Amino acid sequence: MTLSEETLVELKEIAARYPEPRSGLLPMLHLVQSVEGRITPEGIEACAEILGITAADVSGVATFYTMYKRRPVGDYHVGVCTNTLCAVMGGDAIFERLQDHLGVGNDETTDDAPGLRSITLEHVECNAACDYAPVMMANWEFMDNMTPESAVQLVDDLRAGNEVRSTRGPRIVTWREAERVLAGFPDDLADDGPAAGPASLVGLGIARERGWTAPHPETDSGSGRTADTKQEAVEQADTARAETETKQEDSDA
Amino acid sequence: MPDTLTPVLTDNWGDDRAWTLAAYTERGGYGALDKAFAMDPAAVIETVKESGLRGRGGAGFPTGMKWGFIPQDNPRPKYLVVNADESEPGTCKDIPLMMASPHTLVEGVIISSYAIRANKAFIYIRGEVLHVVRRVQRAVQEAYLAGHLGKDIHGSGYDLDVVVHAGAGAYICGEETALLEGLEGRRGQPRLRPPFPAVAGLYASPTVINNVESIASVPSIVANGHGWFASMGTEKSKGFGIFSLSGHVRRPGQYEAPLGITLRTLIDLAGGMREGHELKFWTPGGSSTPLLTAEHLDIPLDFEGVGAAGSMLGTRALQIFDDTTCVVRATLRWTEFYKHESCGKCTPCREGTWWLVQVLSALEKGQGSESDLDLLLDQCDNILGRSFCALADGAVSPITSSIQYFRDEYVAHLTEGGCPFDPARSTAWAGQEVLA
Structure with missing residues (x-):
């Protein structure tokens, strides 16, 4: 076609x-x-x-990038983070439960069943939400602080076509609709959901409670310059790699 | 002496509809832009140099100096590329920043592009964060409509276009030259350097690549002055940064503080470890930074302090594990990650990470002998520093550091014929059934 x-x-x-x-x-x-x-x-x-x-x-x-799929993806793509921190916090247990519940393995899609939407299940790598571990992604929307029970509820709701909302975002659209946004054709959901989830605001909340703030702009302690030469900067930087490169570059020069 | 926590980047995250232009402007947003336009671009670079800002993506290279490397006599167009591919395990600061306050990033992009005289900038966001992509797309659209982007911005005569680009799933694209390959529509495989991107980056043109948090810090530096920024932090690690606590603490989350704060203070703010458990090991800056232990609770979390303790500040991704966690399991899982994410370009990384997984998996199951630990260390030695980029260097960090601090635990897997830990005790819900 x-x-x-x-x-x-x-x-x-x-x-x-x-x-x-x-x-x-x-x-x-x-x-x-x-x-x-x-x-x-x-x-x-x-x-x-x-x-x-x-x-x-x-x-x-x-074939290089993992979000591209050669086999048909279901109506919903459901990811479970099983990188170390989420795995330890329960991601492994969640992934195991979902495989059992859905009867599929990693990167597999549930069979078409009358009246039910299909789901592709995959274990994913760190999705930058570790303070909400264990984390799942539903069509790449955050589902924070999951448990095996809430994970089963999530996939059951998705399959039944019930409205599901991201814990920090809008209602879950279909995988195809999500892919269209990633292609740079925005939908109208940017204003849905909160600015931040609870964990994102923990430090800010403590600062407000205790009256802690950044200094007032008048404060001036002079220059903060920490390195004057490239060599010095590289030696201070945290990459041994950058160091060898610069030395190499200098010796080539 | 600044306060213990110093919300700057996170300061507006709790505001109503913080992500909108209206909310951002309401608290003075885009004000730094006019201040920057009143300065010569070179003076903006000088301000950022004087502030002491060092890259917030992990390596800590001075941001202003990086900008200064752009050869202004090069006739080719100059580009700014924002690295928003946050994927280092444990790192979770840029994503909430872009979700809550994308305009902070956009304002930073405009000022930074002006400083290096770029008329085109790209924000490369990992594809796996749909709502963040939406928020940044919307912020850029709003900025165009308000005249903060496009032609003759604020009547300054300066033009800038910004493209929001979604990646497609590849940890390696957080490495700056691999990111450029991805942005050029190719497989994300790192380039050999030199030439550095400042000289020949995107489309072989002078390019600055900066982390989201680095760029987002720029408006506050321009608005409040370099002295203000430098009044926070330590001697060689100036300013504030977002510290991300995750794992077995009572209140995981984002804590914005001057560089140099200690983990002891942060855990204390986070309400301590989980009830009845103790800190066992932690990463200071993501899984590529060697593990530290309870011995290191009082080291200053700045570039020098963490370096002196044998690790790296990295992205301030503090993953905290308590005494219920098996360090061998944790290490194996990270190693599987590096094996999966190795781009395959360099043999020591492609083959080496595969072998590391083989040896570690056997050890985790209690198979093999103690001499396999030496074999592992020997493999690490043959991988470290032998590839184009730092991915493989990162891959050996958890292994060598966990053997250094927890050799006995590896041996226990062998003597007990398997893992002595019950993974159920480490979960977020462990013990809750009993309490309920």
């Missing part, structure tokens, strides 16, 4: 955002997923043609 004219126009629109069109490839592949439900050979061909590169180039990119 070839892509619609409308999709081709949008793919070109993405490429045109950048000084060099190929920069659009990642969002273009997100758009392919939103219309095709996965990365299809047709989608790869279309991107290649628009960008004037080979299908092999596009495939190389599509």
